[in-house]
Amino acid sequence: MPTDRAGRVLVQPDLTIPGHPEVFVVGDAASLAGEDGRPLPGVAQVAMQQAAYATATILARASGRPPLAPFRYRDRGSMAIVGRGAAIADLGRLHLRGLPAWLAWLFIHLVMLIGFRSRLAVMFEWGIAFLTFQRSIRLITGGDRPPPAA
Numbered sequence: 001m002p003t004d005r006a007g008r009v010l011v012q013p014d015l016t017i018p019g020h021p022e023v024f025v026v027g028d029a030a031s032l033a034g035e036d037g038r039p040l041p042g043v044a045q046v047a048m049q050q051a052a053y054a055t056a057t058i059l060a061r062a063s064g065r066p067p068l069a070p071f072r073y074r075d076r077g078s079m080a081i082v083g084r085g086a087a088i089a090d091l092g093r094l095h096l097r098g099l100p101a102w103l104a105w106l107f108i109h110l111v112m113l114i115g116f117r118s119r120l121a122v123m124f125e126w127g128i129a130f131l132t133f134q135r136s137i138r139l140i141t142g143g144d145r146p147p148p149a150a
């Protein structure tokens, strides 16, 4: 199975692997060029859209409908939290910053979670983290083991 330098599986435009139309590879495990010819980024938007596409393809096949057009990634924009109650959001024509962007970030991420229980649990966790000044996400810059000797 051909892979790219990062070990991601090179998929066809319908997200299947050559010679195996029944095998789909999506998300971080897949490598597919976007419209600009560069590989699609390893982000949640790509994974979600590819999962939806694979699902739609399987359903179309099962019900005897014609195959879908090749997968096309639609970039819905970017958002990043940059501080407590502050974020930046670039959503096509809509550019937000500060508190409105932060609220938009919270809203969109909660809406995207699957299931009411997940949303409730995450809201509770974020609420606690906000009130207690916790940093819920930390950068991992190394393992437990010391670096090898030079």
Ligand SMILES: Cc1cc2nc3c(=O)[nH]c(=O)nc-3n(C[C@H](O)[C@H](O)[C@H](O)COP(=O)(O)OP(=O)(O)OC[C@H]3O[C@@H](n4cnc5c(N)ncnc54)[C@H](O)[C@@H]3O)c2cc1C
Pocket: 026, 027, 028, 029, 042, 043, 044, 045, 047
């Ligand atoms: C620290 C960090 C921060 C990130 N921040 C962002 C961000 O801000 N915005 C953004 O868009 N993207 C972000 N990403 C990238 C985003 O998380 C991924 O692109 C996205 O989760 C890919 O989805 P996926 O379904 O392909 O893989 P995953 O979400 O990794 O899902 C794979 C699942 O398969 C399970 N699994 C693995 N092996 C097996 C096995 N053998 N059997 C059964 N199950 C298995 C795993 O447990 C996991 O649940 C971040 C990634 C990291 C690591």
